Amino acid sequence: NILALTSITLQTGATLSGRALAQTGAVTLASNVVSVCSLADTPPVIAPAGGVAAVPAVSGWPIFILGLLLLAATMVSVRRRNR
Numbered sequence: 001n002i003l004a005l006t007s008i009t010l011q012t013g014a015t016l017s018g019r020a021l022a023q024t025g026a027v028t029l030a031s032n033v034v035s036v037c038s039l040a041d042t043p044p045v046i047a048p049a050g051g052v053a054a055v056p057a058v059s060g061w062p063i064f065i066l067g068l069l070l071l072a073a074t075m076v077s078v079r080r081r082n083r
Helices: 060-082
Strands: 002-004 015-017 020-022 033-035
Touching: none
Parallel strands: 002 020, 015 033
Antiparallel strands: none
């Protein structure tokens, strides 16, 4: 794992096994191979020459349902306090 306060840049052809996390800047990749974990069964993610790899997006429904569950839990908690 690589941790940085600002930016992280991996030069062309660099290989990373783990994560690259930047707190306030960007993580820049240029035709790199990134493995999630050396023990994982998942194939590595290869960033294209432009440096932008596809990131799976979460649809709105799971977030909406999570919000409803949090609202319900809050309501139950408030009712228990008011008894």
